[in-house]
Every structure is written in C-alpha cells, then in structure tokens.
Amino acid sequence: MIRLEGVTKRYRSAAGERVALDAVDLTVGQGQVFGVVGRSGAGKSTLIRTINRLETPNAGRVFVGDQEITALKPAELRAARRRIGMIFQHFNLLNAKTIEENVAFPLRLEGRPDAEVRARTAELLARLGLAEHAKKHPAQLSGGQKQRVGIARALACGPEVLLCDEATSALDPETTDEILSLLDELNRELGLTIVLITHQMEVVRRVCDRVAVLKDGRVVEEGATADVFLHPKSPVTKAMLAEGEGGETFDASLAPAGGRLARLTFRGPATYEPELSRVARSVGVDYSILSGRISRIRGEPYGQMVVAFTGGDAEAAVARLSERGVVVEAVS
Amino acid sequence: MTEFFANVDWPEIVRATRDTLLMLGGSMALTVLFGIPLGVLLYLSGKGRLAANPVLNGLLSLIVNILRSVPFIILLIVMLPVTVILVGTSLGVAGAIPPLVVGAAPFYARLVETALREVDKGVVEATQAMGGSTFQIVTRALLPEAMPGIIAGATVTAIALVSYTAMAGVVGAGGLGDLAVRFGYQRFQTDVMVVTVVLLLVLVQILQMFGDALVARVSHR
Ligand SMILES: Nc1ncnc2c1ncn2[C@@H]1O[C@H](COP(=O)(O)OP(=O)(O)OP(=O)(O)O)[C@@H](O)[C@H]1O
Ligand SMILES: [Mg+2]
Numbered sequence: 001m002i003r004l005e006g007v008t009k010r011y012r013s014a015a016g017e018r019v020a021l022d023a024v025d026l027t028v029g030q031g032q033v034f035g036v037v038g039r040s041g042a043g044k045s046t047l048i049r050t051i052n053r054l055e056t057p058n059a060g061r062v063f064v065g066d067q068e069i070t071a072l073k074p075a076e077l078r079a080a081r082r083r084i085g086m087i088f089q090h091f092n093l094l095n096a097k098t099i100e101e102n103v104a105f106p107l108r109l110e111g112r113p114d115a116e117v118r119a120r121t122a123e124l125l126a127r128l129g130l131a132e133h134a135k136k137h138p139a140q141l142s143g144g145q146k147q148r149v150g151i152a153r154a155l156a157c158g159p160e161v162l163l164c165d166e167a168t169s170a171l172d173p174e175t176t177d178e179i180l181s182l183l184d185e186l187n188r189e190l191g192l193t194i195v196l197i198t199h200q201m202e203v204v205r206r207v208c209d210r211v212a213v214l215k216d217g218r219v220v221e222e223g224a225t226a227d228v229f230l231h232p233k234s235p236v237t238k239a240m241l242a243e244g245e246g247g248e249t250f251d252a253s254l255a256p257a258g259g260r261l262a263r264l265t266f267r268g269p270a271t272y273e274p275e276l277s278r279v280a281r282s283v284g285v286d287y288s289i290l291s292g293r294i295s296r297i298r299g300e301p302y303g304q305m306v307v308a309f310t311g312g313d314a315e316a317a318v319a320r321l322s323e324r325g326v327v328v329e330a331v332s
Numbered sequence: 333m334t335e336f337f338a339n340v341d342w343p344e345i346v347r348a349t350r351d352t353l354l355m356l357g358g359s360m361a362l363t364v365l366f367g368i369p370l371g372v373l374l375y376l377s378g379k380g381r382l383a384a385n386p387v388l389n390g391l392l393s394l395i396v397n398i399l400r401s402v403p404f405i406i407l408l409i410v411m412l413p414v415t416v417i418l419v420g421t422s423l424g425v426a427g428a429i430p431p432l433v434v435g436a437a438p439f440y441a442r443l444v445e446t447a448l449r450e451v452d453k454g455v456v457e458a459t460q461a462m463g464g465s466t467f468q469i470v471t472r473a474l475l476p477e478a479m480p481g482i483i484a485g486a487t488v489t490a491i492a493l494v495s496y497t498a499m500a501g502v503v504g505a506g507g508l509g510d511l512a513v514r515f516g517y518q519r520f521q522t523d524v525m526v527v528t529v530v531l532l533l534v535l536v537q538i539l540q541m542f543g544d545a546l547v548a549r550v551s552h553r
Contacts, residue, residue: 052461054457054460054461078463078464078465079463080463081460081461081462081463082462082463084461086458086461088454088457088458090452090454091454092452092454092455092457092458093455093458094455094473094476094477095477095552095553096476096477096479096550096552097476105459105462105472106462106463108472109459109462109463109464109468109472110463137552138552139552139553153458153462157462157463163461
C-alpha cells in the first residue's frame with residue numbers, strides 16, 4: 001500500500017547540513033497498522049510527512065497505492081492527499097469553526113455538493129460519538145474529544161490510508177487507550193491502512209501489526225511487533241523497551257549460585273499452560289523465576305521470563321521446553 | 333448655556349461631522365480592501381511560509397516601510413498630483429481619501445500580517461494535508477482563524493484614520509478635526525474646540541466599542 005524507496009531528506013541550517021532521513025526503505029501492507037518508533041530527533045515526523053509530501057524528499061521515491069507521490073504535479077498531489085488522512089499531536093483543528101464545520105472542512109475544500117457534505121458529516125459525527133458537540137467550538141472540548149474530531153475530519157473524504165503523527169502524545173493514559181481502541185476499530189472495520197509514529201512503545205504494543213525502529217534517520221530494525229518486542233536486536237529497541245517497562249528487573253548477581261539462566265518466551269494460548277512446571281517435574285529440575293511479564297501484543301498473549309534452573313538436568317529441561325515451542329535464549 | 337456656545341455654528345458642526353464620517357468610511361473601506369491582500373502577500377512571501385519569496389517580500393516590506401515613515405502631512409502634499417489623476421480633484425472629501433488610504437493601508441497590512449503569523453502553523457499544515465490549495469488555505473483557513481486579529485487591527489487603523497482626517501483640512505477636506513484647528517485653535521474659539529473634540533472622542537469610543545464587540549463575537553479560543 002505504501003512504499004518508500006531510498007527516501008533521503010536533508011535540512012540545511014546555519015549550523016550546517018543535517019540528514020533527517022538517510023535512504024529509508026519501508027513497505028506498509030494494505031490494511032496494516034504500522035508503527036514507527038524512535039527517540040526524539042530520529043526523523044519520525046519527517047518520515048511520516050514524506051508520505052503525503054508535506055515534506056519533499058531530496059532523493060528517493062514514495063508510493064501510495066499505485067501512485068508515485070513524489071512524481072505528482074501540484075493539482076494531482078492535492079487530489080492524492082484527499083485519499084490520505086492525517087491526524088496530529090496537537091489536533092490542528094480550526095478554532096474559528098464549529099466541530100461540525102471542522103469535520104465538513106475537507107469535503108468543502110473538495111467542493112462536494114452541500115447535501116452530501118451534510119449527510120457525510122452527520123454520519124461521521126454519529127460514528128465517533130460527537131453528535132452532541134456538533135455546534136461547539138474546539139476550545140470547548142477535551143483533548144480526547146478534539147482528537148476524535150481530528151479523526152472524523154481525516155476520515156471525511158474516505159481515505160485508504162491514515163497517518164498519525166504522535167496522535168496520542170498529548171493525551172493522558174486513559175484517553176490514549178480510548179483513541180487507540182478507536183484506531184484499532186477503524187483498521188478492522190474499514191480495512192484502513194494506518195501509519196502511526198510514536199515514542200511510546202506501549203502504543204505500538206497495543207495496536208501495531210508491524211513496527212520499524214528509526215535511529216538517526218535510518219531504519220535499524222523492522223518486523224512483526226511481537227518479534228521485535230520479544231526478541232529485540234538493536235540496542236535502541238532494547239533500551240526503549242526496557243524504559244517502557246520500567247527497566248529490566250532481573251539482576252544476574254542475585255541469581256542462585258550454579259544455576260543455569262535462561263530467558264523463556266511463551267506465545268499464544270500456550271502462555272497460560274503450566275508448561276514450565278510440567279517440564280520441571282518430568283526432568284526433575286528446580287527453577288526460580290528471576291523476572292517475568294505476562295501481557296499481550298496486539299491482543300496476542302505472551303509471557304516472557306528469566307529463570308534459573310538448579311539441582312538437576314537443566315539441559316534436558318531446555319531441550320524439552322524448546323520441543324514444546326517455548327523460545328529459550330541464553331542470558332548473559 | 334447658549335452664551336457659552338456663542339461661536340458654535342451648529343449646521344457647520346453637522347456638516348463637519350458628516351465630512352469626517354464620509355472620509356473615515358471611504359478611506360477605511362479602501363484601506364481594508366488594499367490592506368488585507370497586501371498583508372496576505374507580506375505573510376505568504378515571508379521566510380518559511382507557503383509562497384516564500386525573499387525578493388518580493390523585501391520589496392513589499394520596503395514600500396510599506398517607506399509609506400509608513402513619511403509623516404502624513406507630507407504624504408498629503410506629495411500625493412496631490414496623484415490624487416488629481418485618481419479622483420479628478422485634490423480638494424474636499426474626495427481629495428482626502430487617496431492620501432488617507434495610502435497612509436493607512438500599509439499600516440493595516442502590517443497588522444494583518446502579524447495576525448496571520450499568529451495562526452498556528454499546524455492549521456496550515458492540516459489544511460494542506462487535506463488537499464487544500466494555497467488560495468483555499470488563505471481564504472478558508474488562515475483569514476477566518478486570524479479574524480479576531482484582523483478586526484482588532486481594523487479598529488486601531490480606523491482610530492488612527494480619525495486623527496489623520498484632522499490633517500486633511502489642509503486640502504480643504506473639512507471635517508471635525510479641521511474645524512477644531514481652524515476655529516478652536518487659530519481663532520481661540522474654545523467652545524468650538526470643545527464641541528469638536530467631544531464629538532471626535534465619542535466617535536473614537538464608538539469605534540473601539542464596536543471593534544471590541546466584533547472581536548469578541550469571532551473569538552473562539
Ligand atoms: N524544518 C526543519 N529544519 C531543519 N531541521 C529540521 C526540520 N525539521 C526537522 N529537522 C531536524 O531533522 C531531524 C529529525 O526531525 P523529526 O522532527 O523528524 O524528528 P522526530 O523523530 O519526529 O522527533 P520528535 O520525537 O522530537 O518529534 C531533527 O534533528 C530535526 O532537528
Ligand atoms: Mg516528531
């Protein structure tokens with residue numbers, strides 16, 4: 001659905017040249033929720049803004065659907081942008097217009113007939129639970145409600161793609177959750193392809209099918225969310241994950257002497273099976289759990305823990321667990 | 333009472349009030365007509381804006397600054413030949429309007445530019461992302477969002493024009509200010525001075541109140 005090929009963006013300033021994006025290749029499939037994470041200044045905003053060409057790359061090509069966005073003439077680009085919705089961290093609503101007028105705005109810009117605009121606006125307001133606020137102005141709404149208006153506005157022209165630039169970063173955790181559920185729902189019900197940039201790993205965990213990690217304008221890691229979260233490869237990803245979860249709670253110096261340490265990862269329904277205790281009993285080892293977490297990644301349950309095997313055949317336990325589909329990694 | 337206002341020629345006061353209102357109305361309408369597009373051009377051609385153009389911006393800025401630095405009384409005289417070409421006379425209310433507009437429009441344009449700059453960049457960006465053209469961004473997003481500032485600027489400009497009209501007496505335009513100068517000041521007719529100044533004060537008060545009320549109406553912050 002979306003393809004970036006060698007996209008490079010440089011900014012020139014008094015301090016010299018800065019490469020915000022360095023030959024980025026990325027593919028987002030139809031109907032996916034794709035997350036882009038990275039630290040401040042990694043180039044996330046620049047990346048998402050090249051997709052609707054709010055930022056024109058210095059090199060490389062961007063495709064959305066079957067159109068090469070980077071090759072469009074101004075009028076064609078404006079038409080293409082109507083197929084690409086966008087929401088923002090600070091909502092960017094028009095203060096002078098009512099909620100209703102804000103949602104109708106893209107349709108008015110496109111010059112759709114009045115009756116159609118009214119019908120479509122009413123439908124969107126109802127769908128997003130904003131009907132009672134139709135005549136209010138943005139200043140009268142809460143952050144979560146404003147972002148709903150932003151979403152309604154982005155959906156007005158019936159886009160295939162929704163770009164979210166830190167859409168939940170200005171919201172409290174509860175409202176963030178509500179907006180993420182909404183995005184998830186839109187993705188499932190409308191088949192909307194969503195690109196979401198964030199510095200909050202929790203956002204990715206909740207809604208993204210795939211994730212790319214950006215550092216200094218390069219993609220350092222990319223893959224299915226569960227794979228990246230459970231088996232991160234790059235140091236940035238590991239660090240960001242650790243921060244998101246309150247740091248690594250496991251401390252090797254506290255492990256029992258002579259124990260064999262292993263990180264076990266359970267995925268899917270097996271997470272809730274007494275797999276570990278069964279194996280321990282059958283091979284006759286003891287284990288202590290040094291750290292652990294059971295949670296969900298985009299709805300899929302997983303468990304990950306660091307254990308120390310003692311007093312028995314640890315190797316056999318590891319082999320048996322691997323056979324049963326538990327991923328076992330050595331811990332250093 | 334009648335004794336105190338002995339010098340006051342009331343029909344003359346009425347005529348002067350009418351002339352002041354005509355000059356103010358005519359020049360204000362044209363100031364808004366030219367000032368808003370000029371302000372929009374100044375904004376759009378500015379650094380980092382939608383149609384950034386340093387050459388155009390520098391040129392417009394220079395013209396605006398020149399016109400704003402010339403004292404109005406000088407502008408009035410320098411403009412005489414141009415005024416004749418434009419309105420066929422350099423006298424009376426009609427003769428006063430071109431210099432008033434040339435004096436006020438650049439001032440107003442700067443106020444419009446400032447009001448536009450205060451509009452959140454995100455709004456421009458969002459409108460762009462929705463497929464809006466530059467013209468649509470200006471007319472449907474920027475100007476409506478900047479409306480409180482644009483109206484507040486118009487109020488300030490209208491009040492400045494009231495005092496400019498007093499000087500327009502030089503070209504025989506009449507008006508309250510002219511009356512105050514010619515009778516009140518030059519002939520020491522204090523009563524005429526008091527009446528005209530009170531009327532001007534009332535006019536300024538009405539303009540300010542009206543402007544403030546309009547700003548309050550269009551503000552939704
Ligand atoms: N208009 C600009 N002019 C100059 N440099 C810019 C501009 N926009 C971004 N940059 C630089 O490009 C780099 C990437 O910026 P970008 O905004 O994409 O980062 P980000 O990952 O979105 O960061 P954040 O999480 O802080 O929003 C930064 O170093 C930034 O300073
Ligand atoms: Mg950013």
